[in-house]
Amino acid sequence: xxxxxxxxxxxxxxxxxxxxxxxxxxxxxxxxxxxxxxxxxxxxxxxxxxxxxxxxxxxxxxxxxxxxxxxxxxxxxxxxxxxxxxxxxxxxxxxxxxxxx
Numbered sequence: 001x002x003x004x005x006x007x008x009x010x011x012x013x014x015x016x017x018x019x020x021x022x023x024x025x026x027x028x029x030x031x032x033x034x035x036x037x038x039x040x041x042x043x044x045x046x047x048x049x050x051x052x053x054x055x056x057x058x059x060x061x062x063x064x065x066x067x068x069x070x071x072x073x074x075x076x077x078x079x080x081x082x083x084x085x086x087x088x089x090x091x092x093x094x095x096x097x098x099x100x101x
Contacts, residue, residue, distance in 0.1 A: 021045035025054070028081050032056070035072060037064025039099060052085075054078065054092040062098045069096070 025043035032041035037060045044055045060069060073094060082090050 021052075024081070024085060028054075028056075028077055031077055032058055032069075032073065035069055037061045038069065052087065052090060054081070054090050056092065056094045057097070058094065059097045059099055062100055064098070066096060066098075070094075 021044070025045045029041045029043040032038055032043070039059045039061065041056065041058045043057075045052050046055065047053045056073065058069065058073075060066070073092075078090060078092055
């Protein structure tokens with residue numbers, strides 16, 4: 001048995017969390033999908049860990065408040081993801097699609 005298996009020695013993985021990009025971005029897409037007037041949202045992280053990029057695609061009803069939605073993305077959702085991933089910044093592109101009911 002290796003020392004890390006028995007709990008007798010230091011675990012070299014201690015303090016490290018491995019999270020796939022799809023798993024990291026999924027809560028953001030779910031949060032945006034729950035916003036008033038939003039029909040669907042997807043979020044995708046790409047690029048290296050040192051400088052990732054976030055790609056958001058949001059489909060909303062044509063009567064949705066784009067000002068409120070954009071404010072939520074810029075001031076709440078993306079900053080929360082930046083904090084959760086402990087990033088200094090996150091380049092983000094947003095595609096907003098409007099659809100009729």
